[in-house]
Amino acid sequence: MIAGVVGAGGAALAVRVAGDPARPPIVFVHGWAQSGAVWANQFADPDLLREHYLLAVDLRGHGSSDIPDDGYDNPAVWAEDLAAVLRLAGSPATVVGWSYGGLVITDYVRERGCAELAGIVLVGALTEIGKNRPGGAIGSLMRDAIPGALSEDPALALPTVATLTAGMTAEPASGGETQRRIGATLSVPPRVRKALFKRDTGSADVLSGITVPTLVAHGTEDRVVDPAAAAYALGKIPGATARWFPGVGHLPFAERVDEFNRTLREAAVGRKG
Incomplete structure (x- = not known):
């Protein structure tokens, strides 16, 4: 089921929802140039569906959400967008951020503290x-993809995005799944793909001020977000715990589905607000 919320500046945001709204919520935030559809394996997990209310937003400019002209470099905008999803969740949520989604969560904490957060799970994430x-x-892999993946020129963007997407997993994904991910990236307008990188934002003080339980999960073979970014978050967030996925790339939730889902269920225990 797709629900709608209104984010910053009146932007309409699409949110996939599943499970019982009376159960403890888990809010999923996807990464750069993808959509909430990346969490399909979590939305198909019977244990997660039985135990939790699942919500996966399409960030502004992505998926089925509105594509505003601006706001992509503004932490307050990302914070308000996530706050709108948390209001839909109805009670403090475990928030899971993958890749750029980790930066969105950090922006929320920067602007609003840990209000309405029961816990944080950073997955292959930037902060x-x-x-x-x-x-x-x-x-x-990501360094090699810039600037081609941001280009307006299809002759540059298409092969670069294909190479980037195929390399996100340590082991080859199916052709159909890889093509779906390529399609999701290319459906995000080039100006949005580029705007997401037009930022220079440090977060040391923000991370040090996190007051909810935090899990940092990262594939040891991630060539999109370097594992050093996870180590940095672990060193700054008080009491943060690590979950390394050996032999896994940028998509632990798709490369090791059962293992990741068990880890997520364990991380959400005790965070039921």
Whole structure:
């Protein structure tokens, strides 16, 4: 089922919802140039559906959400967008951020503290962005993809996005799944793909001020977001715990579905607000 919420500036945001709204909520925040559909394996998990209310937002400019002209470089905008989803959740939620989604969660904490958060799970996540920002360390695959993946020129963008997408997993994904991910990226307008990188944001003080239980999950073979970014978050967030996925790339929730879902269920225990 798709629900709608209104984010910053009146932007309409699409939110996939499943499970019992009376159960403890888990809110999923996807990464750069994807959509809430990346969490399909979590939405298909019978244990997660039985135990939790699941919500996966399409960020502004992505998926079925509105594509505003601006706001992509503004932490207050991302914070308000996430706050709108948390209001739909109805009670303090465990918030799961993958890749750029980790930066969105960090923006929320920057602007609003840990209000309405029961816990945080960072998955292959950024918490900073900009040159020489350790919480935003990207891997070789992502470095090679810029600027081609941001280009208006299809002759540059298409092969670059295909290479980037195919390399996100340590082991090859199915052709159909890889093509679906490529399609999701290319459906995000180039100006939005580019705007998401037009930021220079440090987060050391923000991370140090997190007051809810936090799990940092990362694939050891991630070539999109360097594992050093996870190590940075672990060193800054008080009491944060690590869950490394050996031999896994940028998509632990798709590459090791059962293992990731068990980890997520365990992380959500005791965070029921």
